Amino acid sequence: MNSxxxxxxxxxxxxxxxxxxxxxxxxxxxxxxxxxxxxxxxKSTLLRIIAxxxxxxxxxxxxxxxxIESYDPIxxxxxxxxxxxxxxxxxxxxxxxLAFPYQIRKQVMDTQRVVTALNNVxxxxxxxxxxxxxxxxxxxxxxxxxxxxxxxxxxxxxDEVTAGLDENNKQIVHAWLRQLxxxxxxxxxxITHDATEIAAADQLAKVVAGRLEVHA
Amino acid sequence: xxxAVNNTSLFLAAMLVLVALGISLWQKLxxxxxxxxxxxxxxxxxxxxxxxLKYIFRVNNLWLTLAMMGFIIFNAAWNAKxxxxxxxxxxxxxxxxxxxxTGVTLGVLVLSGAIKFVPSQMIPISGMIASNSMVAIGLxxxxxxxxxxxxxxxxxxRLALGAGLLDASIAIVREAIRTGMSPTIDSxxxxxxxxLPGMMSGLIFxxxxxxxxxxxxxxxxxxxxSATSLGSIIACYLAYRNFYNEQKQLK
Numbered sequence: 001m002n003s004x005x006x007x008x009x010x011x012x013x014x015x016x017x018x019x020x021x022x023x024x025x026x027x028x029x030x031x032x033x034x035x036x037x038x039x040x041x042x043k044s045t046l047l048r049i050i051a052x053x054x055x056x057x058x059x060x061x062x063x064x065x066x067x068i069e070s071y072d073p074i075x076x077x078x079x080x081x082x083x084x085x086x087x088x089x090x091x092x093x094x095x096x097x098l099a100f101p102y103q104i105r106k107q108v109m110d111t112q113r114v115v116t117a118l119n120n121v122x123x124x125x126x127x128x129x130x131x132x133x134x135x136x137x138x139x140x141x142x143x144x145x146x147x148x149x150x151x152x153x154x155x156x157x158x159d160e161v162t163a164g165l166d167e168n169n170k171q172i173v174h175a176w177l178r179q180l181x182x183x184x185x186x187x188x189x190x191i192t193h194d195a196t197e198i199a200a201a202d203q204l205a206k207v208v209a210g211r212l213e214v215h216a
Numbered sequence: 217x218x219x220a221v222n223n224t225s226l227f228l229a230a231m232l233v234l235v236a237l238g239i240s241l242w243q244k245l246x247x248x249x250x251x252x253x254x255x256x257x258x259x260x261x262x263x264x265x266x267x268x269l270k271y272i273f274r275v276n277n278l279w280l281t282l283a284m285m286g287f288i289i290f291n292a293a294w295n296a297k298x299x300x301x302x303x304x305x306x307x308x309x310x311x312x313x314x315x316x317x318t319g320v321t322l323g324v325l326v327l328s329g330a331i332k333f334v335p336s337q338m339i340p341i342s343g344m345i346a347s348n349s350m351v352a353i354g355l356x357x358x359x360x361x362x363x364x365x366x367x368x369x370x371x372x373x374r375l376a377l378g379a380g381l382l383d384a385s386i387a388i389v390r391e392a393i394r395t396g397m398s399p400t401i402d403s404x405x406x407x408x409x410x411x412l413p414g415m416m417s418g419l420i421f422x423x424x425x426x427x428x429x430x431x432x433x434x435x436x437x438x439x440x441x442s443a444t445s446l447g448s449i450i451a452c453y454l455a456y457r458n459f460y461n462e463q464k465q466l467k
């Protein structure tokens with residue numbers, strides 16, 4: 001199978017601190033991968049490199065047949081979308097946040113699509129005009145996730161996004177992510193420690209002390 | 217005219233310095249050295265400027281006037297730069313921002329006939345405009361630095377969503393411009409009620425009818441609004457990119 005993303009001997013260093021060592025990784029298009037490992041091992045760093053939020057120190061990273069350096073970082077990030085563990089929401093209301101992806105593409109917000117997305121993660125249309133300070137942690141996380149997928153990316157990188165959610169919300173988000181992967185063919189890589197999520201993955205990868213181990 | 221300051225009266229007024237020195241020594245503020253240095257510098261600098269301006273006004277040479285204005289603008293830029301540590305090219309950015317804000321504002325004043333292109337008007341007005349632009353730019357730099365630090369997570373998230381650098385920074389840039397302009401707007405609101413600013417005070421001192429003097433102050437209010445808004449917007453729009461690297465990542 002062709003790899004959508006392929007990493008070869010990727011290293012990441014800050015001063016003399018070696019955070020990632022010679023990471024080789026093939027990520028097939030449409031895969032649903034979970035990434036685990038002890039905290040401080042380099043999982044988030046690895047995802048941030050793939051998201052072009054930071055740059056690897058050495059090695060090659062090929063996305064869709066071309067080295068990452070050949071893409072404009074802004075356009076690349078619209079295809080390889082990173083979702084933070086503890087996201088902050090912008091502005092005043094939920095609508096300010098969900099309008100942002102349209103704003104940066106100089107488009108008008110597609111309210112129908114936004115409402116559908118809210119419903120898909122168990123939020124109602126009313127949420128749209130709610131001030132962000134009134135949202136619970138779980139609601140914030142779901143609103144943040146919707147920001148990433150209003151324009152479907154090819155790859156969704158999720159950094160422990162379900163960690164702060166209760167069991168019920170976790171299941172809603174999990175089912176929704178499965179749907180994005182299976183129906184919309186979004187390749188997903190999620191950092192998680194959740195046993196159910198790990199069991200549902202096509203590929204299990206583990207980062208320990210900056211080294212990657214992959215189990216198909 | 218009732219302008220009565222002479223060397224003797226200045227010498228006697230120097231007693232006022234002793235008040236400050238006395239307080240510093242009495243309260244052990246440790247400021248006595250700084251007070252002495254400050255006073256000596258002020259006296260020396262002002263004497264030099266006094267004689268220099270006298271000379272420049274007398275020769276009334278275009279190039280000399282422009283050189284003096286350039287000197288003022290450069291010094292203003294140098295001082296603005298110091299308030300933006302960590303911002304690359306802060307000197308060049310400040311220089312351009314102060315040059316344009318001063319140039320445009322002066323241009324409008326001269327073309328409208330509010331002031332004449334003579335050294336005794338151009339040089340003091342340039343100084344007023346450039347120094348206000350300098351303060352505005354300095355405040356804007358400080359605001360950019362602190363906001364990019366405090367709102368780092370928000371900027372990262374906008375970038376992760378595929379925002380361009382301006383889209384990721386626009387809220388910060390706007391706030392920094394606002395910060396640069398707000399002292400001028402605040403003082404425009406209280407002018408005449410709280411302070412009688414330098415321009416009209418000076419004219420009133422020199423015996424000018426207060427009704428004429430306030431017209432100059434109104435002109436000053438207008439020109440400072442233009443100078444601080446132009447200075448802040450140019451500086452912020454040129455400086456925000458400095459917070460990102462070539463891969464369009466937040467530094």
